[in-house]
Amino acid sequence: MFTSIPVIISLLSSLTAVTTSFSSQPLTSAVLRVAYDGTLFHGWTASNNGNATIIPAVYQSRRSGRSRRNRHRPSMKQGEVRSVVSSVKSALSKLYGNVPMDRIVVEGSSRTDKGVHSNDSYALIYCLLDDVAPLSIEGKRLPHPISPRDESFKELPFKSDLKQMIFALNKMLPPDVRVHNASPMPSTIDSSMRPFHPSLDSQRKTYRYTFSVGEIHDPICCR
Numbered sequence: 157m158f159t160s161i162p163v164i165i166s167l168l169s170s171l172t173a174v175t176t177s178f179s180s181q182p183l184t185s186a187v188l189r190v191a192y193d194g195t196l197f198h199g200w201t202a203s204n205n206g207n208a209t210i211i212p213a214v215y216q217s218r219r220s221g222r223s224r225r226n227r228h229r230p231s232m233k234q235g236e237v238r239s240v241v242s243s244v245k246s247a248l249s250k251l252y253g254n255v256p257m258d259r260i261v262v263e264g265s266s267r268t269d270k271g272v273h274s275n276d277s278y279a280l281i282y283c284l285l286d287d288v289a290p291l292s293i294e295g296k297r298l299p300h301p302i303s304p305r306d307e308s309f310k311e312l313p314f315k316s317d318l319k320q321m322i323f324a325l326n327k328m329l330p331p332d333v334r335v336h337n338a339s340p341m342p343s344t345i346d347s348s349m350r351p352f353h354p355s356l357d358s359q360r361k362t363y364r365y366t367f368s369v370g371e372i373h374d375p376i377c378c379r
Contacts, residue, residue, distance in 0.1 A: 183316035184309040185282040185301045185341040187354065192240050193332040194272045200264050202239040240268075240333055244279070247328040251313040251321065252283050259284045259310075261298055265354040266361055280341060280354050283310035293353055302351050304340035 245260045252260070265278045282301055285308065293300050301309055314320040318338040325335050342352040350356070368374040 181305040181307060182311040183304055183318075183340050184306050184311055185280060185304050186312055186318060186321075186338050187341055188244075188279050188281055188335050189337040190240065190244070190277045190279055191275050191334050191336055192273065192277070194240075194268060194270070194274065196238055196332060197240055198237045198270045199239060199272065200266070200268045200274075200277065201241040202237045202270075240277070241279075243330055243333050244281070244325075244335075247325050248281060248283070248313075250328060251324055252310060255283060255310075263298070263354055265358050278354050280352070282341075283312075285310055293350060293356070296353065300351060300353070301341060303343050 241262045241264065242257075244262050245257045248260045248262070249255050249257045261280075261282050261284065263280045268274060268277075284299060299308075312318070312321060314324070318340075322335050322338050329335070344351060
């Protein structure tokens with residue numbers, strides 16, 4: 157038996173927020189610290205076109221009478237592709253007041269492959285207004301906030317109370333995804349500089365590979 161499981165993606169970034177004259181305005185963007193068990197995910201982000209092949213060992217049919225231990229275990233319909241981003245977007249769309257998921261933006265620091273776990277993945281979140289047409293960073297397709305209080309975007313849920321937002325998110329997210337922390341999107345000192353972006357401002361990423369090479373299966377190493 158020889159199994160390799162990448163288990164950690166971590167980001168160290170310059171997340172020092174600068175106080176601005178707009179401190180009294182509500183927050184419209186935030187950076188989340190997300191952890192997830194990638195066993196039942198097709199990566200950080202994935203297209204769900206209905207044509208994916210579900211591995212039999214991963215696929216669980218929806219059935220009644222689950223044991224207490226597996227009652228809240230995520231399950232997938234045939235052809236469904238789960239991604240971490242879609243899970244976070246689904247929860248946020250409800251917290252924002254049942255807005256369409258395509259208005260929720262979750263920009264991660266790094267993508268992961270199917271089955272990869274993460275302890276520290278960072279993502280910038282914000283919600284587009286109906287008529288939004290603000291700045292887009294070169295090389296990035298989506299509109300992007302200039303500051304954590306850019307009024308071109310919808311105010312964060314719970315009147316910008318990040319602690320309440322984290323609590324509600326973790327209540328609504330599936331059990332294999334958790335948000336450990338949140339902070340306002342960092343501001344730049346010079347307004348002419350490019351605004352913060354989680355992938356462009358990533359300084360380093362750490363991967364840890366765990367191998368089980370013994371004759372007996374290690375249940376902790378190979379989840």
